[in-house]
Amino acid sequence: MSNAVPALALEAVTVTFVSADGGRYTAIRDTTLRVQSGEFVSVVGPTGCGKSTLLNVAVGLLQPSSGRVTTFGAPLRGLNPKAGYLFQTEALMPWRTARANVAAGLEFRGVNDAEANARADQWLQRVGLGGFGDRYPHQLSGGMRKRVSLAQTLILDPQIILMDEPFSALDIQTRHLMENELLELWQANRKSVVFITHDLEEAISLSDRVLVLAAGPESHPIGEYAIDLPRPRDVAEIRLTPRFIELHGLIWHAMREEVLKSYARQLQ
Amino acid sequence: MPASSSKRWLRVWQLLLFVAFLLLWYVGTSPTLLPPVYFDDPNKAAFFFGEPLKIFERTWVWFSSGTIYPHLWVTLLETLLAFVIGTASGLGMGLWLALSPTASALLDPYIKALNSMPRVILAPIFAVWFGLDVASKVALGVTLVFFIVFFNVFQGVREVSFTVVANARILGASERQLLRHVYVPSAMSWVFASLHNSVGLAFVGAVVGEYLGSSRGVGYLILQAEGTFDINAVFAGIAVLTAFALLLDWLVTLVERRLLVWQPRGGETEKM
Numbered sequence: 076m077s078n079a080v081p082a083l084a085l086e087a088v089t090v091t092f093v094s095a096d097g098g099r100y101t102a103i104r105d106t107t108l109r110v111q112s113g114e115f116v117s118v119v120g121p122t123g124c125g126k127s128t129l130l131n132v133a134v135g136l137l138q139p140s141s142g143r144v145t146t147f148g149a150p151l152r153g154l155n156p157k158a159g160y161l162f163q164t165e166a167l168m169p170w171r172t173a174r175a176n177v178a179a180g181l182e183f184r185g186v187n188d189a190e191a192n193a194r195a196d197q198w199l200q201r202v203g204l205g206g207f208g209d210r211y212p213h214q215l216s217g218g219m220r221k222r223v224s225l226a227q228t229l230i231l232d233p234q235i236i237l238m239d240e241p242f243s244a245l246d247i248q249t250r251h252l253m254e255n256e257l258l259e260l261w262q263a264n265r266k267s268v269v270f271i272t273h274d275l276e277e278a279i280s281l282s283d284r285v286l287v288l289a290a291g292p293e294s295h296p297i298g299e300y301a302i303d304l305p306r307p308r309d310v311a312e313i314r315l316t317p318r319f320i321e322l323h324g325l326i327w328h329a330m331r332e333e334v335l336k337s338y339a340r341q342l343q
Numbered sequence: 344m345p346a347s348s349s350k351r352w353l354r355v356w357q358l359l360l361f362v363a364f365l366l367l368w369y370v371g372t373s374p375t376l377l378p379p380v381y382f383d384d385p386n387k388a389a390f391f392f393g394e395p396l397k398i399f400e401r402t403w404v405w406f407s408s409g410t411i412y413p414h415l416w417v418t419l420l421e422t423l424l425a426f427v428i429g430t431a432s433g434l435g436m437g438l439w440l441a442l443s444p445t446a447s448a449l450l451d452p453y454i455k456a457l458n459s460m461p462r463v464i465l466a467p468i469f470a471v472w473f474g475l476d477v478a479s480k481v482a483l484g485v486t487l488v489f490f491i492v493f494f495n496v497f498q499g500v501r502e503v504s505f506t507v508v509a510n511a512r513i514l515g516a517s518e519r520q521l522l523r524h525v526y527v528p529s530a531m532s533w534v535f536a537s538l539h540n541s542v543g544l545a546f547v548g549a550v551v552g553e554y555l556g557s558s559r560g561v562g563y564l565i566l567q568a569e570g571t572f573d574i575n576a577v578f579a580g581i582a583v584l585t586a587f588a589l590l591l592d593w594l595v596t597l598v599e600r601r602l603l604v605w606q607p608r609g610g611e612t613e614k615m
Contacts, residue, residue: 136509154513166510170528170605179524180514213607231514 080148081109082157082267083133083235088142090128102128104293105142108286110235113265117278119330120288121337126271127163129288130237133269134160146235159233161224161241167212173199173223174208180231198226202256218249225253229260235267243272254281254310262307275330279322280310287330290337298329369395393574401579411583417560419587421477421549425484426542433489434534437496438526447497454493462486466555475557484548488541492534499533500526535603538595546588 085108091101102125110116118126131137132144135154144151146158167176178195182188199208202222212220221241228236242250258281261268272278278285279302287298304318313319370376372389382388405411440447440454466483473479503525511525553562561580568576 134513136513158513160510160513162506162510164506165504166506168507168511168525168528170532172605179511179516183511183515183517183520183524211605213605227514 079111081145082112082114082147083110083155083269084108084143084145085129085133085139086143086145088129088132088139088144090125090132090137091140101293102291103288104295106288106295108133108269108296110267110269112234112267115261115268115270115281115283116286117270117272117282117284118286118288119272119275119278119326120294121290121330121334122273123337123341124288124291124333125294126273126288127239130160130239130269130271133235134158134237155235157234159228159231159236161228161236161238163240163243165212165220167220167223167227169212171211172208173204173210173212173215173219176212176223177226177230179227184231194230195226198230199223201260202226218245218253221245221253222256225257225260232264233266235269236261238268238270240272241270242277243274250277251311257281258306258308258310275323275326276314277310279304279319279326280308280313285326287326287333290333290340297333298326300326365395368392390572390574393578397575398578398582401575402582405579405583411561411564414559414561414564415583415587417477418546418549418553418562418584421480421484421552421560422542422545422591424477424481425488425548426545428481429485429488429545430492430534430541432485433492434496434530436489437493438500438522438530441497441500441530442522442526454490458490458494463551466552469552470556476559480549480552480557480560483552484545487544487548491537491541491544495533495537496530499530503529532603532606535599538599539592542591542595543588546584546591550584 085106088106088108089101089104091099093099106129108116108118108129118129120126128137132139133155135144135151135158146155168179171179174192174195177198178188178191181191181194186194196205196208199205202225204219204222204226207215207219212223215223221244224241242253245253254277270278270281275285282302285300285302286296287300288294289297300322302322304313304316304322372392372394374386374389440450462483465486466479469479469482473482507529508521508525511521516524549560550562553560554566557563557566561584565577565580568574568580
C-alpha cells in the first residue's frame with residue numbers, strides 16, 4: 076500500500092501567513108500527510124492548530140510557503156481538480172433551491188439542465204431529502220443543509236473528499252446519523268477522505284487512520300494511529316467496544332498535553 | 344380572526360383620518376362656510392390652499408377628457424427609462440469596481456465626489472445637452488438612480504460569503520460562471536433592497552426635470568398652473584403624482600416578492 080502513488084500527498088508543507096502590518100504567523104510547519112486511494116484519514120488536534128489550513132492547502136485554496144502538494148503523483152497547481160470539499164460553515168448558494176445547489180457542479184461542467192436536475196434528484200434521494208428539492212436553504216434545518224452540501228460534493232464523484240469539521244454544528248443525534256450515512260456512502264464507493272475534526276471519538280469511529288496535530292502555532296503531526304476496528308461500523312455502537320476505548324485512551328494520552336497547551340494559550 | 348379584524352379597524356381609522364383631513368381642508372378654505380379668521384378676504388384661504396372639491400373636479404376633468412394622459416405617459420416613460428438605465432449602469436459599474444480592486448481604488452474619490460454633488464443642479468446642464476424633451480429628464484433620473492444601485496451592488500458583491508465563493512470555485516465554476524451564478528444573484532438582492540428608493544428617485548428626477556423646463560409631463564402641468572396662480576391645478580397635479588408614486592411602489596413590492604422567494608422573511612416559519 077505504501078508503494079502505491081498516494082491520492083493526496085502533502086510533503087513537508089509549511090504555511091506562514093503575513094499580515095498587513097508585517098506580522099508573521101506560522102500555522103503549520105513541516106507537515107507531511109499522505110492519503111492512499113480509498114483511505115479514510117482523520118486529522119485531530121486542539122482548536123487553532125491549523126487543521127483547516129492543512130485542508131485549504133490540499134484543495135488548493137492556499138499556496139504553501141514551502142513544501143510540495145501532489146495529487147495522484149501530479150504536482151498541484153491552482154484548485155485540486157480531483158477533490159471535493161465539505162465546508163464547516165454554510166456554503167450553499169441561498170438563492171438556489173436544494174436541487175439547483177446539488178446540480179450546480181454539473182451545470183458548471185456543462186451538463187444539460189434536464190440531466191443535471193435528474194441526477195441531483197437521485198442524490199437528494201440518496202441523502203434522504205427526496206421530497207425537498209424545491210426548498211431553499213433557509214427553509215431547511217441545519218442537518219438537512221449539511222446533507223444538501225454532501226450531495227453537492229459527492230455528485231461530482233471526486234476521488235478525494237476533504238471535510239472540514241462538517242458535522243460540528245449539528246446536535247449529537249443528527250451527527251451520529253450523518254456519520255453513519257457518510258460511512259455507508261463511503262463504503263459503497265471508496266474514495267480517499269481527509270476528515271478534519273476536534274472530536275477524537277468521531278475521528279476514531281470513522282477512520283482507517285488518525286493523525287494528531289500539535290497545538291498551534293507552528294503545528295505539526297505528533298502521532299499517527301492506525302485504527303483497526305472492523306467495518307462496517309456503527310458510529311454509536313463502536314464507541315462501546317473495548318478496542319475503541321483502548322485506542323481512545325492511547326491517542327488521548329498523546330493529545331492531552333497539546334490540548335492543555337492550546338487552552339493555556341487561549342487564556343493568555 | 345382577531346388579528347384580521349383589528350387590521351380592518353386600522354384601515355377604517357386610516358380612512359377616517361383621510362376624510363377628516365379633507366373635511367378640515369374643505370371647511371377651512373370654503374369662502375362661505377366660516378367667517379374669515381386670519382385673512383381679511385373670505386376668498387384668500389381658497390386662493391392659497393385650494394379647495395378639495397375643485398381639486399377633485401379638476402383631476403376628474405383631466406382624466407375624463409383625457410388631457411392628462413399624454414403628460415402622464417411622458418412622465419412615466421421618463422421614470423421607467425431613468426430607472427432601467429440607472430439600474431443597469433449601476434449594476435454593471437458596481438460589479439466591475441467591486442471585482443477589480445485597482446479600478447475601485449483609482450476611481451474611489453471621484454465616485455464619492457459625484458455622489459455628494461447635489462445632482463438636481465445638473466438639470467439645466469442636461470437641458471442644454473439633451474434638449475427640453477424626454478432625454479434630459481431621463482439623464483437627471485439616471486444620475487439619481489445610478490448611485491443608489493451602484494453602492495448597493497458594490498456592497499453586495501463585497502459581502503458575498505467567502506465560503507460560498509470558494510465552494511462554487513471548487514465545484515468547478517469558471518470566473519464567468521462565478522459572476523453569473525454567485526456575484527450577480529448576491530448583488531441582486533441588494534439591488535432589490537434599494538428598488539423602492541431607486542424607483543422613487545427616478546420619479547423625482549422626471550418630475551423635477553419637467554418642472555425646471557419642458558413642454559410635456561405632469562411636472563410641466565404643475566409649472567403651468569403655477570404660472571397662472573391656479574392653485575387647484577397645482578394640488579391636482581401633486582395628487583396625481585402621489586397616486587402614481589404609490590402605484591409604482593406597490594408594483595415594486597410585487598416584483599420583489601416574486602424574485603426574492605429564496606430570502607427568509609421575518610416571522611416565516613420553517614416548513615417541514
